[in-house]
Amino acid sequence: MSEILQPQQSDAQLKNYDQLKETFHWDDIHSVFSWHETGNVNMAYECIDRHVDDGRGDHPALRYADSSREETYTFADLKGATNQAAHMFRRLEVAKGDRVFIFMPRSPELYISLLGAIKAGAVAGPLFEAFMNEAVRSRLEDSEASTIVTTPELLERIPYTDLPHLNKIILVGDQVPQDGPFYSYFNEMKASPTTDDAIEWVSLEDGMILHYTSGSTGKPKGVYHVHHAMIQHYQTAKWVLDLHEDDVFWCTADPGWVTGTSYGIFGPWLNGVTNIVRGGRFSPDDWYHTIEKQRVTVWYSAPTAFRMLMAAPKEIIEKYDLSSLRHILSVGEPLNPEVVRWGWEVFGLRIHDTWWMTETGAMLICNYPSEPIKPGSMGKPIPGVHAAIIDDQGKELPPNEMGNLAVQTGWPAQMRKIWKNETKFNEYFSIPGWYISGDTAFRDEDGYFWFQGRNDDVIVTAGERVGPFEIESKLVEHPSVAEAGVIGKPDEMRGHIIKAFIAVRDGYEHSDELKEEIRSYIKNELSAHSVPREIEFKETLPKTRSGKIMRRVLKAWELDEPAGDLSTMDDN
Numbered sequence: 001m002s003e004i005l006q007p008q009q010s011d012a013q014l015k016n017y018d019q020l021k022e023t024f025h026w027d028d029i030h031s032v033f034s035w036h037e038t039g040n041v042n043m044a045y046e047c048i049d050r051h052v053d054d055g056r057g058d059h060p061a062l063r064y065a066d067s068s069r070e071e072t073y074t075f076a077d078l079k080g081a082t083n084q085a086a087h088m089f090r091r092l093e094v095a096k097g098d099r100v101f102i103f104m105p106r107s108p109e110l111y112i113s114l115l116g117a118i119k120a121g122a123v124a125g126p127l128f129e130a131f132m133n134e135a136v137r138s139r140l141e142d143s144e145a146s147t148i149v150t151t152p153e154l155l156e157r158i159p160y161t162d163l164p165h166l167n168k169i170i171l172v173g174d175q176v177p178q179d180g181p182f183y184s185y186f187n188e189m190k191a192s193p194t195t196d197d198a199i200e201w202v203s204l205e206d207g208m209i210l211h212y213t214s215g216s217t218g219k220p221k222g223v224y225h226v227h228h229a230m231i232q233h234y235q236t237a238k239w240v241l242d243l244h245e246d247d248v249f250w251c252t253a254d255p256g257w258v259t260g261t262s263y264g265i266f267g268p269w270l271n272g273v274t275n276i277v278r279g280g281r282f283s284p285d286d287w288y289h290t291i292e293k294q295r296v297t298v299w300y301s302a303p304t305a306f307r308m309l310m311a312a313p314k315e316i317i318e319k320y321d322l323s324s325l326r327h328i329l330s331v332g333e334p335l336n337p338e339v340v341r342w343g344w345e346v347f348g349l350r351i352h353d354t355w356w357m358t359e360t361g362a363m364l365i366c367n368y369p370s371e372p373i374k375p376g377s378m379g380k381p382i383p384g385v386h387a388a389i390i391d392d393q394g395k396e397l398p399p400n401e402m403g404n405l406a407v408q409t410g411w412p413a414q415m416r417k418i419w420k421n422e423t424k425f426n427e428y429f430s431i432p433g434w435y436i437s438g439d440t441a442f443r444d445e446d447g448y449f450w451f452q453g454r455n456d457d458v459i460v461t462a463g464e465r466v467g468p469f470e471i472e473s474k475l476v477e478h479p480s481v482a483e484a485g486v487i488g489k490p491d492e493m494r495g496h497i498i499k500a501f502i503a504v505r506d507g508y509e510h511s512d513e514l515k516e517e518i519r520s521y522i523k524n525e526l527s528a529h530s531v532p533r534e535i536e537f538k539e540t541l542p543k544t545r546s547g548k549i550m551r552r553v554l555k556a557w558e559l560d561e562p563a564g565d566l567s568t569m570d571d572n
């Protein structure tokens with residue numbers, strides 16, 4: 001019998017969960033959006049401008065802070081700035097449906113550019129600032145992006161001369177080269193009016209954002225989302241984040257990842273709340289300082305961050321007044337009951353787990369402030385969503401049996417395609433009527449879902465999803481590497497760490513120096529979060545007869561478990 005914690009918040013916005021599960025339909029909430037009356041659809045307008053129309057233009061929308069900058073923007077300020085950005089993109093001939101990438105550290109300009117691109121009818125492509133040349137190139141190449149907004153510091157990571165489609169580079173900074181496809185963000189913005197005539201009215205099914213994410217094979221996939229997703233962003237931010245108009249909300253994720261857009265931009269702003277953005281890196285002091293200073297009421301973060309806070313000396317937390325917090329949530333990896341207990345001890349609040357994916361676009365299975373939670377469980381599906389555990393033939397399994405975590409298709413924020421890769425897209429829907437998540441889980445007799453693992457080789461490390469293939473491909477480009485296989489190794493702090501098994505070429509030593517060299521090579525070519533924290537040299541790696549590295553066997557080696565069926569293994 002698992003532990004059950006009773007809800008703390010009797011005034012939460014999700015009421016009558018059991019009844020809503022039976023009766024709610026997404027169409028029921030269309031009337032809250034301005035397009036319901038006007039017919040004019042645009043996510044960015046709905047996030048920003050409509051609050052100005054509703055007389056809340058003076059309400060703080062964005063409070064940004066890092067070690068050198070602190071700024072507040074009201075909804076009226078953001079309306080003007082995102083209109084200017086939309087004019088800028090139009091003047092630079094960005095057309096509806098064009099891919100506009102945003103590659104820069106968190107800053108007000110990032111948020112303004114992203115919403116400005118969406119206002120102009122473009123499909124925004126956010127790229128995490130830590131990406132290095134190869135990671136940047138493959139995403140820009142695949143998406144055929146025409147325009148990128150970046151900083152002069154990051155410019156050297158964009159191989160633009162090899163990217164024929166990329167012909168406008170907008171630089172947020174003072175040093176803008178005279179020759180080439182360069183434009184100054186600040187000059188272009190200055191030259192743009194704040195009027196709203198640059199807004200492109202789209203249809204709910206038009207493209208809005210493209211998030212690249214990793215699978216277990218092949219290059220990163222461009223997960224394509226449309227404006228329709230706003231219906232679910234809005235409603236889950238009410239039911240699950242429990243946002244009220246006067247809340248101060250902080251989502252710690254970077255917009256390079258889906259959490260940082262769905263709930264770092266759309267969910268909170270569709271609900272008209274003050275959104276906190278903190279620039280810079282993680283530090284317990286900075287984070288607690290942010291909560292205290294900004295009087296954060298609702299906080300959305302990830303288990304690895306909570307575990308790092310948990311591991312920090314107690315004196316740090318005791319310095320801060322964190323009493324503004326009302327509601328805390330988590331996403332991205334399994335939330336250990338231990339972390340939930342720590343949250344209760346130090347904040348006097350439960351940490352609420354939420355489950356979803358880049359592909360699902362928005363939350364699907366969650367713990368709610370109005371419902372009991374079972375620590376260790378991801379919670380129950382939101383009203384309007386039917387999730388189940390199914391076998392490989394699509395049969396729903398009874399309670400407590402482990403199987404594929406699947407969701408009945410048709411929720412509003414569901415991805416609409418994988419960019420230029422219909423085959424990959426169809427793989428998710430190989431069982432008619434279902435979206436197959438790639439996670440394994442079971443559901444208990446009360447309808448709570450319990451995460452068990454991935455059933456492919458995708459690695460979730462520190463809440464970030466990494467594909468082994470991209471790292472392996474890069475590893476074998478290093479002159480010393482003959483073969484490489486990459487797996488996730490369980491780790492107390494980060495959930496999993498990346499471990500690489502490597503067979504070196506003749507003439508190379510199995511040395512610590514070589515390991516270090518390989519690590520910095522991956523860091524420079526791909527990104528810091530793709531670096532294998534552990535490297536183990538092997539004489540040869542287990543392969544199938546067709547030459548594919550068997551990660552399953554590597555995992556079994558690592559965990560000291562039986563390797564299972566080896567009939568396809570090449571034993572030479």
Ligand code: PRX
Nearest residue numbers: 331332333334354355356357358439451465
């Ligand atoms: O394995 C699941 C894990 O993260 C994967 C999705 O990663 P990504 O697309 O990067 O999205 C992360 C945040 C939306 C899932 O297939 N995952 C996500 N949330 C949870 C989780 N694993 C356990 N518990 C969760 N709450």
